[in-house]
Amino acid sequence: MKDYLPIFVLLVLGFLFAALSLVASKLLAPRRRPTSAKIAPYECGIVPDREQPQRFPVRFYLVAMIFIIFDIEIVFLYPWAVIFRQLQTFGLVEVLVFAGVVFVSFLYLVSNGALDWGPAKRLRPAAPQRTARTTITRVPGGPSAGSGHEAA
Amino acid sequence: MNLLPSLAGMAAAVTGHLALPHIDYLSILPIMIMLGGAVAIIGWSSLLRRPLDVTWVTSLTVLTATAALTMSLFQWYSVLHSGAHTHIDGAVVMDGFSVLVSVLVTCATFVSAVVGDSWLRREDVRGPEYHVLMLVSASGAMTMGVANDLIVVFLGLEILSIALYVLAAFNPRRAESGEAALKYFVLGAFSSAVFVYGIALVYGATGTSNLPQIADFLARNVALHDGLLLAGLALLLVGFGFKIAAVPFHLWTPDVYQGSPTPVTGFMAAVAKAGGFAALLRVFVSSFHLLRADWQPPVWVLACITLVLGAVVALLQQDIKRMLAYSSINHAGFILLGLQAATARGVEASLYYLFVYSFMVIGTFGVISVVAGRGDRDHGLETYRGLASRQPWLAGALVVLLLAQAGVPFTTGFVAKLEVVTAAVHGGSTALAVVAMVTAAIAAFFYLRVGVLMYTPAQNGTGEDGDMAAALGGAAPSSDDPVLVGVGEAGSITVGALGSAPPVPAGAAFGIALCVVVTVVFGIWPQPLTAFAHHATLVLAP
Numbered sequence: 059m060k061d062y063l064p065i066f067v068l069l070v071l072g073f074l075f076a077a078l079s080l081v082a083s084k085l086l087a088p089r090r091r092p093t094s095a096k097i098a099p100y101e102c103g104i105v106p107d108r109e110q111p112q113r114f115p116v117r118f119y120l121v122a123m124i125f126i127i128f129d130i131e132i133v134f135l136y137p138w139a140v141i142f143r144q145l146q147t148f149g150l151v152e153v154l155v156f157a158g159v160v161f162v163s164f165l166y167l168v169s170n171g172a173l174d175w176g177p178a179k180r181l182r183p184a185a186p187q188r189t190a191r192t193t194i195t196r197v198p199g200g201p202s203a204g205s206g207h208e209a210a
Numbered sequence: 211m212n213l214l215p216s217l218a219g220m221a222a223a224v225t226g227h228l229a230l231p232h233i234d235y236l237s238i239l240p241i242m243i244m245l246g247g248a249v250a251i252i253g254w255s256s257l258l259r260r261p262l263d264v265t266w267v268t269s270l271t272v273l274t275a276t277a278a279l280t281m282s283l284f285q286w287y288s289v290l291h292s293g294a295h296t297h298i299d300g301a302v303v304m305d306g307f308s309v310l311v312s313v314l315v316t317c318a319t320f321v322s323a324v325v326g327d328s329w330l331r332r333e334d335v336r337g338p339e340y341h342v343l344m345l346v347s348a349s350g351a352m353t354m355g356v357a358n359d360l361i362v363v364f365l366g367l368e369i370l371s372i373a374l375y376v377l378a379a380f381n382p383r384r385a386e387s388g389e390a391a392l393k394y395f396v397l398g399a400f401s402s403a404v405f406v407y408g409i410a411l412v413y414g415a416t417g418t419s420n421l422p423q424i425a426d427f428l429a430r431n432v433a434l435h436d437g438l439l440l441a442g443l444a445l446l447l448v449g450f451g452f453k454i455a456a457v458p459f460h461l462w463t464p465d466v467y468q469g470s471p472t473p474v475t476g477f478m479a480a481v482a483k484a485g486g487f488a489a490l491l492r493v494f495v496s497s498f499h500l501l502r503a504d505w506q507p508p509v510w511v512l513a514c515i516t517l518v519l520g521a522v523v524a525l526l527q528q529d530i531k532r533m534l535a536y537s538s539i540n541h542a543g544f545i546l547l548g549l550q551a552a553t554a555r556g557v558e559a560s561l562y563y564l565f566v567y568s569f570m571v572i573g574t575f576g577v578i579s580v581v582a583g584r585g586d587r588d589h590g591l592e593t594y595r596g597l598a599s600r601q602p603w604l605a606g607a608l609v610v611l612l613l614a615q616a617g618v619p620f621t622t623g624f625v626a627k628l629e630v631v632t633a634a635v636h637g638g639s640t641a642l643a644v645v646a647m648v649t650a651a652i653a654a655f656f657y658l659r660v661g662v663l664m665y666t667p668a669q670n671g672t673g674e675d676g677d678m679a680a681a682l683g684g685a686a687p688s689s690d691d692p693v694l695v696g697v698g699e700a701g702s703i704t705v706g707a708l709g710s711a712p713p714v715p716a717g718a719a720f721g722i723a724l725c726v727v728v729t730v731v732f733g734i735w736p737q738p739l740t741a742f743a744h745h746a747t748l749v750l751a752p
Contacts, residue, residue: 144228162253169256 120172124164131160231299236285238302240278240312241352244319247274248345251338261337268327268717271341275320275348282312294749296358300420303358306746310561311355311488315481318568319348321721322477325576328715329473332584333381340380344477347373351485358749360409360419360446363489367405367453370485371398374478378470381586390469397452397462405449411442421497422749428500440504446493447508453486454542457516464527467535472586475531476575479538480568487545487564491557494549496748502552509550514645517543521649524656530578531589533656534571537615540653541567547630547646551637554747559629562743566622566732570614573725577608580718594660596668604714605664607726614729616657617650621733625740 138145138153145152167173235242251270255262286309294305302308326340350369357363375398379391413419415438416427433439451459467475494505520540527533541563548560581597581604582588598605614621627650634643714722732739 141228145230148230159249162249162256165256166252169258169261 117172117175120167120170124167124172127160127163127167131157231301232297234295234297234304236281236288237295237297237304237356239281240285240316241349241356243274243278243281244316244345244349244352247271247277248342248349251345252342255338264327264330264336267338267341268323271323271345272320274345275316275323278352279313279316279320282309282316285309285312290745294747296422296749300422301359301362302356303749304356305749307488307492307557307561307748308356310565310742310746311484312352314484314565314568315348315351315355318477318480318484318572319344321569321572321576321724322473322480324717324724325476325572325579325721326473327717329471329579329586329718331715331717333383333471333586335380340377343373343377343380347377347477348481351481351488354485354489357489357492358421360412360421360493363493364402364406364409366485366489368402370482371402371453374398374474374482377474377477378466380474381471384469384586386469387471388469390466393462393469394466401449401452401459404445404452408442408445408447408449411438411445413442415439415442421493424497425499428498439501443498443501443505444508447505447512450486450490450493451512454483454490454545455539456512456542456546457519457539460516460519460539460542463539464532464535467538468529468531468589472531472575472579472582475534476572476579479534479571479575483538483542483545484564484568487549487560491549491560492748495552495557499552506550506552509546510639510642513543513546513550513642516540516546517646517649521652524653527656528591529589530591530594530660531575533591533660534574534578537653537656538571540649541571541615543649544627544630544646547634547639547642550639550642551633553633553637556630556633556637557748558743558746559626559633561746562629562740563626565739565743566614566626566729569725569728570611570623573722573729574608574611574615576718576722576725577604577611580604580714580722591660591663594663595666597664599667601714604722607722608664609661610726611729612657612661614733616654618654619733620730622729622736622739624733625736629740 134156135153138149142149142153247270251262251267251274255267285304286306289304289306289309294303296303322344323341326344330336330340347370350366350371350373353366353369354363355366357366375391375395378394379388381387409419412424415433415436416424418424418427448459450456452462455463467479470478494502494509498505516539520536520538520543524533524536524540527536545560545563545567548556548558548563550556551559578589579586581593581601594605594608597608610621614623617623617627627646631643631646634640634646
């Protein structure tokens with residue numbers, strides 16, 4: 059049971075820290091209620107006068123994914139590099155297979171246009187193209203019902 | 211103080227010679243084929259200027275699943291002739307149980323691939339991602355089947371789940387799909403955390419995460435204070451409970467089943483359940499068999515409320531996918547009967563149930579996917595009114611599959627229910643067996659309701675072709691979806707083709723037909739499958 063004492067101490071310290079932080083912020087925080095300027099997204103700068111546009115390019119996430127792929131590769135390469143002599147040929151083959159799999163995921167990202175900067179040209183449409191036929195619903199019984207149009 | 215020896219051990223390992231475990235590749239060959247196929251498909255598709263055509267992707271997926279199935283049968287041959295073994299330093303095991311799970315998952319992938327092919331074409335989704343994710347997910351379920359170590363179980367669980375989270379979000383045109391994926395992801399991650407905590411506590415109590423070594427430890431030692439071990443066991447049960455959708459850990463199931471693309475729902479119901487139950491049965495029945503006096507009562511309660519709630523709440527559903535989600539909860543209760551019995555017979559019955567249920571459920575969701583029409587929207591029960599006159603073959607297949615789920619004789623569902631109930635009675639839980647049979651009777655009502663609805667003529671349907679569109683338009687508004695896309699389509703096609711129903715796409719027709727054939731043939735002639743399940747014993751037999 060003695061071995062669990064540090065864990066228990068850490069638990070108590072954790073609770074204490076949370077409780078003290080809450081109490082301290084209650085005691086030390088200014089008493090005034092937040093004004094509308096205070097709760098604006100940016101306290102200084104130009105006041106936004108319209109809603110944000112709803113669509114924005116997700117190119118950044120693709121870059122982040124490329125980063126994560128190579129990050130993970132390094133995480134596994136490093137321990138292998140430390141003891142690669144003892145792992146012998148087997149370790150080398152395993153790491154090559156692993157690197158191959160990681161490289162395929164990189165290829166996939168590139169083929170999806172992760173490295174195509176500038177206006178999107180080769181980006182693969184994930185969904186069907188948005189056209190009037192795909193976004194407008196024809197209600198049966200309306201003027202066009204039964205004329206043979208596909209309503210989807 | 212305790213750290214010092216282990217540090218010294220690590221230093222010795224770094225400076226000294228490392229003993230590499232011997233790897234028998236046959237034991238993991240099906241998993242390697244599934245993963246290799248997935249990597250090859252996505253790699254090839256990435257190298258092309260345009261994404262690989264759906265026909266190619268489906269063919270390659272079917273080929274991969276068939277190759278993995280063949281290798282599983284080689285494994286079966288090896289197990290029959292040279293017995294069950296553990297491999298790779300005890301991390302994986304090749305026994306009849308793991309082979310059966312492998313066969314189940316590869317078959318389910320095969321059928322889901324052809325059913326999904328039709329869905330992808332209809333929704334005009336290009337690219338290999340759907341099939342690749344399905345192969346990866348299936349390899350996770352197979353890993354759970356061969357796992358002989360709690361860490362390997364967890365590894366398989368994560369491979370299975372992460373691919374499924376993405377698959378649940380695969381329909382970008384439906385907001386429900388994204389919602390389903392987010393719910394599944396948050397609850398799945400939460401349950402994984404609970405599961406890992408359970409592993410940590412079990413490791414703390416027994417000093418090992420290897421399943422046979424845990425059994426060995428429990429056989430040699432009598433714990434005076436077994437609170438830590440029981441807490442770990444409880445957390446493991448909760449973690450598995452989420453995956454197999456046992457009440458009260460089922461809350462994600464209706465929303466996720468409803469929101470996911472329909473073929474994915476079928477795959478999820480078959481493969482995720484199979485993987486979860488495979489690991490659950492192996493861990494509880496073989497490793498913690500000596501503690502069964504401790505875990506049988508909670509599993510009894512879980513099975514009981516899972517059976518009752520699944521059957522009763524399904525009665526109230528107006529959406530067929532939600533109804534089948536609750537029905538799958540009811541089925542999970544039946545499979546838990548086999549676990550609760552904690553005997554070799556119980557394991558056998560549960561495995562058989564899982565095997566035949568996966569065919570039934572993939573076929574059922576295949577039919578629903580076809581009926582839902584373009585956009586995958588029409589899931590209201592009223593959509594099924596008069597289906598038999600529009601698409602008699604489809605309606606007939608759905609009736610057979612639903613009757614099998616209800617457990618009608620001459621289908622595999624009957625044999626499966628009979629086996630688990632018998633196992634429960636032999637295991638001494640007669641009360642639970644009675645509850646199970648009562649819920650089976652309740653469940654029969656909502657399966658039959660769909661069947662009757664399909665053979666009821668559509669309202670106002672006078673049989674004249676011109677009225678058909680109006681009749682359909684009048685029948686469907688009860689599916690409280692204001693966007694009546696599929697109705698308009700069905701109506702216009704009926705008008706255009708003078709009453710002939712739209713043809714069922716070839717892939718879906720093949721998949722559904724396969725499921726129906728398996729369900730009926732092995733229902734009339736159950737001997738091969740029951741024998742297969744009978745030989746699929748765990749390496750540590752209870």
